[in-house]
Amino acid sequence: MNATLILCDSAQVSEGKLFLLGGGWSVTGPGMSPMAIAMKVDVGWSEAPEAHHWELFLQDNDGGAITVETPEGPQPVEVRGDFQIGTPQGVPLGSDIPVNLAINLGPLPLPPGGRYRWILTIDGESQPDWNATFSTMALPQGDVAEGGEPSEAPRPISED
Numbered sequence: 001m002n003a004t005l006i007l008c009d010s011a012q013v014s015e016g017k018l019f020l021l022g023g024g025w026s027v028t029g030p031g032m033s034p035m036a037i038a039m040k041v042d043v044g045w046s047e048a049p050e051a052h053h054w055e056l057f058l059q060d061n062d063g064g065a066i067t068v069e070t071p072e073g074p075q076p077v078e079v080r081g082d083f084q085i086g087t088p089q090g091v092p093l094g095s096d097i098p099v100n101l102a103i104n105l106g107p108l109p110l111p112p113g114g115r116y117r118w119i120l121t122i123d124g125e126s127q128p129d130w131n132a133t134f135s136t137m138a139l140p141q142g143d144v145a146e147g148g149e150p151s152e153a154p155r156p157i158s159e160d
Contacts, residue, residue, distance in 0.1 A: 002042040002096070003120055005132040011038040011102035018100040029136035032107035037118055037132060039103070042096040043085060051084040054122045056103065061115040068109060079103050113138035 009022030020038050028035065037056060058066040058077035067074040083099050091097060110116065113136060120130040 001044060001047060001122055003122065003127070003130045004040045005118060005120060005130065006038040007118075007132050007134055008036045008038055009034065010104060011036040013100045013102045016098075016100065018102065026134045027137060028134060029110070030112035030139050032109055034104070034106055035108070036102060036104045037079075039101040039120065041083075041099040041101065041122065043099055044096055045087065045094050048085050048087050048097050051082060052123055053080070053082050054101075054120065055080045057119045057121075058108075059117050059119060061117070066108075066110070066116065077108060079105075110136050112136050 006020065006023050007025055008020040009025075011021070011023075012019045018038050018040060020036075023038065039054075041054070043052070056079040060066060065076040067076050081101065081103075083101070085097055085099055088097065115133070115135045117134075118132045119126060122130075
């Protein structure tokens with residue numbers, strides 16, 4: 001099995017095709033914004049009839065789990081799902097069969113100036129390239145209001 005992950009603003013699967021908006025970025029922020037992970041999984045012919053379970057885990061640069069506050073307390077940022085595709089008619093015997101998945105997420109409260117990585121596992125296994133890494137931009141110097149929140153005041157536009 002092989003997998004490719006692409007970070008994007010939004011993703012959708014329709015008629016087996018993967019559609020991306022704002023795809024291929026690796027830097028976001030510094031404020032919160034929605035994101036999506038577009039995944040293309042190439043399933044081997046012999047693995048296609050079996051049920052498969054996938055999981056995405058968001059980690060910091062050191063491999064620690066990213067957590068967010070929920071009504072039940074802090075929870076790790078994780079997404080899970082299952083797929084089973086069978087062997088479609090017309091596909092040559094022995095071919096890999098693509099499975100396209102689109103995971104759209106709301107804004108995540110990630111601190112500015114951080115580095116993060118989505119890690120994919122399928123059936124409990126992962127490969128070194130089954131990840132998507134991104135950074136959040138740091139706040140510009142002096143752009144923090146009282147209480148540590150970003151300033152909402154507009155900055156003057158300089159004329160050159």
